[in-house]
Amino acid sequence: MIRFILLQNRQGKTRLAKYYVPLEDSEKHKVEYEVHRLVVNRDPKFTNFVEFRTHKIIYRRYAGLFFSLCVDITDNELAYLECIHLFVEILDHFFSNVCELDLVFNFHKVYLILDEFILAGELQETSKRAIIERMGELEKLE
Amino acid sequence: MALSGMRGLSVFISDIRNCQNKEQERLRVDKELGNIRTRFKNEKGLTPYEKKKYVWKMLYIFMLGYDVDFGHMEAVSLISAPKYPEKQVGYIVTSSLLNENHDFLRLAINTVRNDIIGRNETFQCLALTMVGNIGGREFAESLAPDVQKLLMSSSCRPLVRKKAALCLLRLYRKNPDVVNVDGWTDRMAQLLDERDLGVLTSSMSLFVALVSNNHEAYWNCLPKCVKILERLARNQDVPQEYTYYGIPSPWLQVKTMRALQYFPTIEDPNARRTLFEVLQRILMGTDVVKNVNKNNASHAVLFEALALVMHLDAEKEMLSQCVALLGKFIAVREPNIRYLGLENMTRMLMVADVQDIIKRHQAQIITSLKDPDISIRRRALDLLFGMCDVSNAKDIVEELLQYLSTAEFAMREELSLKAAILAEKFAPDLSWYVDVILQLIDKAGDFISDDIWFRVVQFVTNNEDLQPYAAAKARVYLDKPAIHETMVKVSAYILGEFGHLLARRPGCSPKEIFSIIHEKHPAVSASTVPILLSTYAKILMHTQPPDPELQKQIWAIFKKYESCIEVEIQQRAVEYFALSKNGEALMDILAEMPKFPERKSALIKKAEDTEADTAEQSAIKLRAQQLSQMSNALVVTDQRPANGNPPVSQLSLPKLPSSVTGSDDHNSANQISQENGILTEVDSQSPAEDLLGDILSPLAIEGPPSSTVHPQPNTYSGLEGTEAEVRAIVPAEEQANSVQPIGNTEERFHALCLKDSGVLYEDPFIQIGIKAEWRAHHGRLVLFLGNKNTSPLVSVQAILLPPSHLKMELSLVPETIPPRAQVQCPLEVVNLSPSRDVAVLDFSYMFGNDVVNVKLRLPTVLNKFLHPITVSAEEFFPQWRSLSGPPLKLQEVVRGVKPLPLLEMANLFNSYRLTICPGLDPNPNNLVASTTFFSETTRAMLCLIRIETDPADRTQLRMTVASGDPTLTFELKEFIKEQLVSIPTTHVPAQAPPPPPVAQPASAPAGMIDPGAMLAGLL
Structure with missing residues (x-):
């Protein structure tokens, strides 16, 4: 299962943090700091996987943004790696050509999208269309 | 620039972005927090819109790393707002700021429940999402039935149901009882028929969690999983939106194959064939393509398929295909694939006998140990560690030592621990072991835990040649x-x-x-x-x-x-x-210093103990455990704890072997050991301290080398108490019979346990013979009562005391037996259920004025309902594997075994109708036996037994018994143990009447000292 999802830029600013396991605030900030340090200096030619405490970080970099998932060591790494990409595609579709600023100023929308995509640390929906349509429904309600 | 739609929020975010440094940012944030605080204080003037805006701001500030505890209450209170926009913010921000341990969440339970059972679909979704993300135990207890209802509802949109599935998964992880409701497994099966792939994806995650804990309950779902996989793999009826770069939902494929790995076998030949066809397609049909995402997705499926093939122990052909693929992967340049190749090779070593094939790739793997990417180096290290054996230990350890000098700090500790373990496990000679450890200390002293140098000291102390x-x-x-x-x-x-x-x-x-x-x-x-x-x-x-x-x-x-x-x-x-x-x-x-007691290496233990923290138990680990029960020889230094108990260290030998988990720890918690003149409180619950006590105390002044540990008198006395109670149940009026039996009644009984006719009892006046026929769970015995005298025996009475598991009918016994006559009394026996208890015949007659009364055990023993059967390897192994762990498969280390040469032990087994199957176990010191047990409840049931003996110490062995019935497994295990611990001997004085065994099943010493057996006896 996914323990947490982080979206951080190169400087380590958190753009989104979602935890599916109970952590104290101090622990959350520590985790964010450590994960950033762990992934930021890795060579692009390296694997997208790196061990983190008793778990594994599956991360992928898009321009200046790092998407990191913390998963169990027994989980299927590539499946989660593509899960990141699917999420990015959904964001890209929703914001039409997403950039970091979209995510900064609309962080609350990102949380909404994420909640349609992943729940309880597991994939909920893999159809881009279903999620985009759902977002349309929700926007109408606001 | 995209704006948030809330001007105040956008302005604030812009302000933060314009801050030149951290200090400015802090000032801006503090100002905002002050503002929010005051606004929340005078809530009157706050519109719902403003409230919503402030709560979002708080979340933003929290993401920046600031403390916003004061606002938790505001976020939670928004949950009960009547309108969607505020409610939505309340739910989302609460699930980001709070976790399941926050008390505030309790305040929301009622609102959440109302939203879930209410009619507003949007509210249902919000509530399910929050509970799914941060719900705790309390939520599980109060909401599970409602969530289940939504999941199964035919009137809900898939949108709600997929959320309900994952919400239930969360609740299940918090409290597994939430699916403890009648008919749940049928509902689960029904969910797997779902056509909507979104709902199916969520349901499959739920299913994986359920099946990982209890596959037995979900056999009916197995064919459905195969069907789903087939549908996806053949791309039948998969909507376009669920294909990803042309691949039908790779995630669902992966999840489905993961679920299948929790079933020990797939017996249905049709399902099996279909599945293998699918797997074969995946293995053969996955090509490397240019598009990264497509390539990743198809390989995600491929690696899961590999894991499933390894699990199913497919025909050797497929397994070797897997090894070939992995061999290819570990040589490619693409780092992710190489990483996964190494990782899966390591996993494969755990479940399949592929060591020799993998060894061919040793050079390639060592190259990966020098890869610039630490992730790959770690996998290479693990693999080298796993593939190491006596033949390549020197090469591998030397590589590790060499690498140690250049390895970064993050890896040195693990590296040195692994090198130390390998050196110890596979040392071709002990001087090499000493060399390696000293080199390790020399090169990476900072990373050498005390355990490592303690261990080398132990070795040197115990081996004079080495000193x-x-x-x-x-x-x-x-x-x-x-x-x-x-x-x-x-x-x-x-x-x-x-x-x-x-x-x-x-x-x-x-x-x-x-x-x-x-x-x-x-x-x-x-x-x-x-x-x-x-x-x-x-x-x-x-x-x-x-x-x-x-x-x-x-x-x-x-x-x-x-x-x-x-x-x-x-x-x-x-x-x-x-x-x-x-x-x-x-x-x-x-x-x-006196020699240290031999014990399991603390290092190896440490390495085994590093338990990974995963949501579901690792399928591969479960598998490996099953296999290790099959093939692990009983080696003192490599002994796995039976039933998860901590291995009983030799230090505490006086401890009683126990089949009740945990009781060991209590027995010796206050044990005081006198070691080398220093009194050390040994807390047996922490092996680390135990070890310290062992190696550090000798450094103090040493007394006469009396490193023995005093037995714990309280343990014994406690048991004696119980024993006395057991005895007390036995009818106490053992009348002093003036008539002594001829021959040893006890021995006669034991002889009759093995053969079907003979004398059960004899004294100067009467001889009781017995003849028996056994067929499945029925038995027919005939008692021959022979009067040896020239005068009649009168007041003859035979009362049968059958144990609860036997239905027995004794035909009428005549009150008088004429002189020199023999009467036959047939006795019908039906075995209802497995038990070791035996029937007792309370027999009495009068001779002159003397009443003679004896209580005779009848040889209606468990082994009479066994039928010898020889099984082949093909039949044995699938069975053995499918019976995974307690209560169907029990394991115990039996000590105090009467030492027997292996051949004699095999004969003993055969005589009890436990057929020894030679050649099934590769280790010549082990025995594997099979038999069929018959009773009314179990019908014919196959039982499998494995005995691992220790050639160095014939008084202990490890026994594993498996059958399809937990009682049977336990009873059979205890039965065999009794036979091994006390081979029937004449330890009962000949003149003593046989001990009445009413409440004391087959009074073997094992039964006396083994609290587990005693408990079972009492129950």
Whole structure:
């Protein structure tokens, strides 16, 4: 299962943090700091996987943004790696050509999208269309 | 620029972005927080829109790393807002700021429940999402039925149902009882028929969690999983939106294959065939393509398929395809694939016998150990560790040592631990082991845990041949100009103990050894000084005749430390000084250390103990556990704990073998062990301390080498109490029969357990013979009552006391037996259920004025309902695997076994109708047996038994018994144990009447001392 999802830029600013396991605030900030340090200096030619405490970080970099998932060591790494990409595609579709600023100023929308995509640390929906349509429904309600 | 739609929020975010430095940011945030606080305080003036805006701001500030605890309440209170926009913010921000342990969440339970059972679909979704993300136990208890209802509802949109599925998964993880409702498994099966792939994806995640804990309950779902996989793999009826780069939902494929890995086997031939076709397609049909995402997705499926094939132990052909694929992967340049190749090879080693094939890739794997990416190096290290055996240990360990010098800090500890373990496990000779450990300490002293050097000391102490070698080596290292403190410790210890063995070599006189060790003294820390003091004392003791100059030097050191602030150092200094003044006592007290008891390496244990933290149990690990039960020989140093109990260390040998988990720990919690004159409180619950007690205490003054541990009298007395109670249940009026039986009744009974006709009882007046026929769970016995006398026997009475599991009918026994006559009394037996209890015949008659009364055990023993059966490897292994773990498969280490040559043990088994199946176990010291048990409840049931003997110690063995019925498994295990622990002998005095076994099933000593068996007897 996914323990947490982080979206951080190169400087380590958190753009989104979602935890599916109970952590104290101090622990959350520590985790964010450590994960950033762990992934930021890795060579692009390296694997997208790196061990983190008793778990594994599956991360992928898009321009200046790092998407990191913390998963169990027994989980299927590539499946989660593509899960990141699917999420990015959904964001890209929703914001039409997403950039970091979209995510900064609309962080609350990102949380909404994420909640349609992943729940309880597991994939909920893999159809881009279903999620985009759902977002349309929700926007109408606001 | 995209804006948030809330102007105040956008302005705030822009302000933060414009801050030049952290300090400015803090000022801006503080200002905003102050503002929010005051606004929340006078809530009156706050519109719902403003409230919503402030709560979002708080979340943003929280993401920046600031504390916003004060606002938790506001976020939670928004949950009960009547309108969607506010409610939505309340739910989302609450699930981001709070976790399941926050008390505030309780305030929301009612609202959440109302939203879930209410009619507003949007509210349902919000509530399900929050509970799914941060719901705790309390939520699980109060909401599970409602969530289940939504999941199964036909009127809800898929949108709600997929959320309900994952929400239920969360609740299940918090409290597994939430699916403890009638008909749940059928509902689960129904969910797997779902056509909507979104709902199916969520349901499959739920299913994986359920099946990982209890596959037994979900056999009916297995064919459905195969069907789903087939549908996806063949791309039948998969909507376009669920294909990803042309691949039908790779995630659902992966999840489905994961679920299948939790079933031990797939028996249905159709499902099996279909599945193998699909897997074969995946294995053969996955090509490397240019598009990264497509390539990743298809390989995600491929690697999961590999795992499933490994699990199913497919035909050798497919397995070798897998190895071939993995061999290809570990050589590619694409780092992710190489990483996964290495990882899966390591997993494969755990479940399949592929060591030899993998060894061919050793060079390639070693290349990966030098990869620039630490992730790959870690996988390579794990794989090398896993594939190491006696044949390649030297090469691999040397590679690891070489790599150690250049490895970064993050890996050194693991690396050195692994090298140390391999050196210990596979050392071709012990001197090599010593070399490796000393090199490790030399190269990576900072990363060498105490366990590692304790272990080498144990080895050297226990192996006399090794002592001069180790001492010489230690001496050489001391010549190096700068050595690690751990090296000082280990070499000082070894030279203190064994330095005198080098006395004749150049540079090794006591004086020289002393001065080279003492050279290091100024640089060491307080933890090393006590070791040095002991070493000095030992050197002093070994210097014969005493060297006054050396004495003076060492005494001066002791003197110096007499007032040391560290109490350990001070005590040693004072005591050694006093002792060394008294020459003779010194000799005794500082004599060489006694051998350490053999025990499982703390290192290996440590490595095994590193338990991964995963949501679901690892399928591969479950599998490996099943397999290891099959093929692990009983080696003292490589002994896995039976039933998850901590291995009983030899130190606490007087502890009783126990089949009840955990009772060991209690028995000895207060055990005090007297070791080497030092009283140490040994807390057996923490093996680490136990080890410390072991190695550190010898460093203090050593008493006469009595390292034995006192038995714990309270344990025994406790048991005796129970035993007395057991006895008390037995009818007490053992009348003093004036008539003594002829022959040993006990022995007769045991003989009849093995054969079907013979004499059950005889005395001067009567002989009772027995003849029996057994067929499945029925038995027909005939009792032959023969009057040996010339006068009739009167008041003959035979009362049958059958145990609850036997239905017995004794035909009428005549009251009088005429002189020299024999009467036959048939007796019908039906075995209802497995049990070791036996029936008792309360037999009495009158001779003259004497009443003779005997209670005779009837040989209606468990083995009579066994039918010998020989099984082949093809039949045995799938069965053995499918019976995974307690209560169907039980394992126990049995001690105090009557030592028997293996052949005799095999004969013993055969005589009890437990057919030995030769050749099934590769280890010649092990026995594998099979049999069929018959009873009314179990019908014919196959039982499998495995005995692992220890050639070095024939009095202990490990036994694993498996059958499809938990009671049967337990009873059979206890039965066999009784036969092994006490081979029927004449330990009961011949004249004693057989002990009435009413409440005491087959009174073997094992039953007496084994609390587990006793408990079972009592129950």
